[in-house]
Amino acid sequence: MDMAVIELSRLQFALTALYHFLFVPLTLGLSFMLVIMESIYVMTGRPIWRTVTRFWSKLFGINFVLGVATGLTMEFEFGTNWSYFSHYVGDIFGAPLAIEGLMAFFLEATFVGLMFFGWDKLSKRQHLFTTFMVALGSNLSALWILVANGWMQHPVGSRFNPDTMRMEVTDFMAVLFNPVAQAKFVHTVSAGYVTASVFILGVSSWYLLKGKWVAVAKRSFTVAAAFGLASSLSVVVLGDESGYALTDNQKMKLASLEAMWHTEPAPAGIAIFGIPSLEGRDTRYEIKIPYVLGLISTRSLTGQVEGITELVAKAQGRIENGIQAYDAVEKLKANPTDMVAREQFERHKLDLGYAMLLKRYVADPRKATPDQVVQAAWSTVPNVPVMFWVFRVMAGLGFFFIGFFVLAFYFSTVRRFDARWFLRAAVWIIPLPWLAAEFGWVLAEIGRQPWAIEGVLPTFLGASSLTVGQLWTTIIGFTLLYGALAVIEVRLMLATIRKGPLEHGDEPSDAAASGQGYAPLPAE
Template structure:
């Protein structure tokens, strides 16, 4: 039995490295697209200021990209390093999208990003534009494949447990690719990345406009950022992740935890705007409800019920008992592969095998579990409700604030008035918001997935490597120090580059008609 401390440390390390990696990824996603858009305007209009913009934002993109690449290395290998049993158990399914991500996405972005920086003099304007778009395409493909992998952890479709190899094996790879949870996550996550890019450009441009520096470049960037930002922030909200939350038991549990919804309500369910959920009392104190809203968000309908936590726990208990049959059959198959009765019994119940494994936290052989332990295991399928409840609200709050900032910015752009100073300050202050939203969003999705590492299939506490505690302490300390130092250097270099500003400060007056063209370009 793996020690609980080892499991906690492994989770801590994964959270640290993944959340740190995700500080850089969304900005890469957003900025790469914005660079490609700006360069498209340059190639179409031939106005060099747009090339200067691509080069300037490209410098900041590069500083960020380097850390995204560096911290991505850790991600590719730490499943094997820290989650060896997970890697064995699901590598047949989970490994494939990761490998395809390398083949299809990483090669594309990494091969062409060198030319993006080094190719200005060696390529024609059009060829360089193609290179920039290929970098953007590569980063977005990478998001697609990693979210197909992640989506499978949330909704393990197209696969089955094979008792001969003691692992999950793929039965329908097309189903893995077109997993609805994965698709919802992809759209939601790349949109969030675009918001990061937009806010970054908006904020830095606002800073220049407040200081009256590089105003031409800043104004144009501000236009692009506000148009791109409103589109992507609305997309984040409208195409929110929740659309995938009606599909599986664990996703439903996550939804119930986000809402701190203990009892099933008649459809359409109300939305809990505020409250203090309590795990020990199993209720939400001081709840303020808004009728109908939750049903609409969660099911996109007014007649479908959203199950509450009590109902889901009851269901989990049934699945644990069913899973025990599978576990028993599997133990028989381990001794005798030819036992046809056991195989038939296993095939009938194997989808609930993971539920029986939940009991391993309380007893070595789940078949010997008593009723109390089964009830305890069923309740262990409930994640930390208060943590999910509040972080979800924080994410939503950030998203709505961002929509407001982008809407106001766009409003002033459309009216061709100078954005007022308070709005510019607001754009500057709003810069951390999408990162906060992205990090807590990751937390809601992955912490809300607990106790599962693969929903319904493998509990997190069984999935680690058999490492010593000192090993983990060394690497956690090591990553913290290296990442910490690099973060300080990165932020300093960013600030230095922003303070220095674009290399060519083209302070040409805007000719008549140019504004409309910019606006069109921004909308495109």
């Protein structure tokens, strides 16, 4: 396989995935914040909370539509750009995607329509129920996507069948309750809640700075501050849980994001600064905090975090075992009744994927030289400098948001909505949670390389037989299309924000009924 085709296929999928994920976190967070706001309206009966809910639901709707549209493209890419991947693991990978599709199109789509058009046709409690179902459906959709992705990171509940030459499900419950998938789900949705909280807080702060829609802005600010504080704390706690999951299931990813080239005496320290080098296979100018990594990743003072060099040595042993599994598979293809070959396969089947790494260097892994085995073993190390710095930016932003929401919660509690320095800062940091979320996905996916399915299928074997020209055409096409959609999204969001909570169809009596003056000032 031409490596240019592989890298361009990866680039195309990365571009579409990262673009799609611009919409997902805001959808996840806004959906549940709408539930909170509408619940307050139902409990208090104050019309201003109806206005608050309807305003943010408009922004939710714009974001939701584009999120669904860009997500569909990604699902088709598995068939167009990653056809062997789809053939090899489709029996397992396709199931959660199919469930997610049903969830999105039947549950979410139905209740989204009722949520937007049912305000005057449903009772308060009935409408609140539809809003809750939209939030539930959105978050369950994320669950099924992350079950699929979690299986790619940690392929449990499945086995390779030498008779069909494909991976097959052996325990769907193990796939569903995969510890990596569960850790990714709770961490990802919490990050979405932080994104929505920052967004609402930033827009509300802009209103407060301009002196517009003050009553709506103050209430939105208060909800976002409380929800954001809880969410930012949970992101850090659940991120710690994700690190613990890596210790057992993705040791190379953990070692790489810490640039830990050699196993250290337990408990290992965590590096807060360093300059990793792939050529020298070391980390210069390293500054470490003792014990912290060991405590996070093993929950003990005695647990050991293995280094990259030691993990590469283990990978080399697995490649050598995998060659035996590959040899057995070739014999079974020629004679399915060969019991000696079948017994040989059963002994080494868990390492078959490691033998497939050799196909990048030699057509038949059984003919690989010792140097090629070593080369394949080192190919299991992802891009350490990228992993190291992406993780630190993401983690740093996570702790920053905790401090930010502590201040926001304090100001909302003491009813101080006039701290202009904080309001300006809240507007400027609106993009930061998206940066953290995108970096999280970069960390997850680069950290899995060279695997499409960890330990099972190398990425370079999963791609379709496309040409470089075809891939560049689609990359340019997607870039232009998605660029246009991005402009439309931003313009619609900004226009809705500038227009404010009230429209021609809204009842002006809401303002009077609430007892709060929230009519807009003249446009500047």
